[in-house]
Amino acid sequence: MSNAITMVEAVNLALHSEMRRDQSVMVLGEDVGVNGGVFRATVGLRDEFGMKRVMDTPLAETMIAGLSVGMATQGLKPVAEIQFMGFIFPTMEHLIGHAARMRHRTRGRLSCPLVVRVPYGGGIHAPEHHSESTEALFAHIPGLRVVIPSSPARAYGLLLAAIRNPDPVLFMEPKRVYRLNAQPVEDSGETLPLDTCYTLREGSDITLVSWGAMIKETLEAADRLAQQGVSCEVIDVVTLNPIDHNTILASVDKTGRCVIVHEAPKSGAVGAEIAATIAEKGLLSLQAPVARVTGYDTVMPYYRMEHHYMPSTADILEAVNTTLEFS
Amino acid sequence: MDTVFHGEIHLRRYLSDQGKPEQVLPDWTHSPERLVRYYRNMVLVRQLDYKIIALQRTGQIGTYASLLGSEAIDTVVGDLMAADDVLVPYYRNHALQMLRGLPIEDVLCYWGGDERGSAAAALGDDFPNAVPIATQSLHAAGVASAFKVRGEKRVAVTLCGDGATSKGDFLEALNVAGAWQLPVVFVVNNNQWAISVPRSIQCGAQTLAQKAFGAGIRGEQVDGNDVIALHEAVSEALKHAREGKGATLIEAVSYRLSDHTTADDATRYRASEELKAAWEREPVKRLQTFLHEQGWWDERQEQAWIEEVGQMIQTSVDAYLARPQQPIEHLIDYLYAELPNALEEQRERLIRNAQPGGSRHE
């Protein structure tokens, strides 16, 4: 049996595994080589695969993304690391203006099978700009997959899938749970499916929808509710673009109630897209308004006050109770 | 073939690693006032740095970027800037911000995860420090554009690291500063490392100063551990800018004597011999030796000053630790000039959750 490993170790395992299997996979980014990444996600790669395949780049995110576009069109599979989500914005010109539409605008002549990995989210007492959740900015972009694992096993299988995927993928790693809840992960080389939600727990009274680190609080809430006799179905959305709405709609059709939980600010976020789709296609199955438990529409506070921003298990319980009591 | 461009980069340096004059010193160094002032400040900020690291180790402050090795650069730049110039700093410039009026207590606040650390009124028009690398270079060019448009004799001064010079923002800022002849001074604190990435693989050019050539501005290298060389280079650059002659890029060659931040472990990627060698060149000791030899500073003064700054720092630490938490609604209230109606409900929720019985009450 394999040893229990953390999410960041699972990312590392997937990178090793796929680089052994596929010579065209390259890793590039700031501090990813000798240092093994500031979170150690790329530790050991440089020793095993050498500096031609594991590149410590100059400090320039625009360059990292632009290079990746160039490499990807030529048959390489770059897996770029952006050190923190707060520093991803310079990549947008290349990811949005080029990677996400290369296949489309060349009518399939060229493609961009690249992965950008990026740690994101709050709760680790980091300095400013190191704790935001800006997935919605990318999930809005046609042609760009946005994938977020919530456990070591899914990080492994989804990262393999992201690397093998023929189109660009933004792979966002919830760093708050990087080292929480180790679990056995076998280096099977097997991918997990993208573009599908994962039902983590089946239930009949209410559907809880979340992704990333907030899955932890969502499952905690589901546990507590189970003790009170409330049966929650918990859905991990995983791929935020394109979203597998069918799984969510089928669940809401069964439970009639839904609470969406995310760390990002409320307005214009992915939760809004999910709620809107339920309103469009599942209105008649609803027995209560869809509720959202989210961060606030404000700048992520510096670490001293960040817990005031982060949605808590108690917030989820409150929203669930309100939703259940609605009549 | 005609040579259509010719450029040279000079390294300015007066004091040897051991604090011995290597050439004729400028006149202002013939009296002690300024040099002693520089020295005292460098000792102060170094003592503060040790204190902050101790606070971090005991969980009283968050992840912190040490200033060890940049004492001379920040001290000289801060001392020479005019009060109404504008500083556009990066995250390793708290020593410089202090000379611009930032109280020690606010430095602690900032690294202690509290927004009030950037709020000090004394900072006037100065920017808060930039964490997204090199973004500040462009802001400084914009500040300088404002001065130029209004015909003011003010100068924008901005600092960044060696790693930052790889970023488009930095090069774009140099470029526009050259194209528009902007009153801006770019100081690169080349401390040889960008986290784990050494200067040698950051950029193929022999010096970072020569990036000035591509932008058509002045560029020079200066020993960043030598306050006299720094003083000369920075004064000239400020004067040049103030006279409307345009921008300068100063590459101050220093060494990061610390880990990148308290979250980093430089032993993973940096040879201990290299660090040891760098301590032989460090700025505080160098100036101390020089002052000793001039008879301008002695062991007794050293002890008295260390004691005095120790008390000053402790008073600030006590004030920092005793500072009440900021009002919870400040997490929203400063977002817009006026609170939009749309945010009122969230604001109430934020306050309610922080109260006893609320979901975020600690």
Ligand SMILES: Cc1ncc(C[n+]2csc(CCOP(=O)(O)OP(=O)(O)O)c2C)c(N)n1
């Ligand atoms: C745009 C951006 N990318 C990445 C980071 C993460 N990061 C913080 S400091 C740093 C290295 C900076 O090195 P350098 O410019 O040499 O400045 P130093 O810290 O050495 O003074 C990196 C990569 C960041 N803050 N901003």
Ligand SMILES: [Mg+2]
């Ligand atoms: Mg540096």
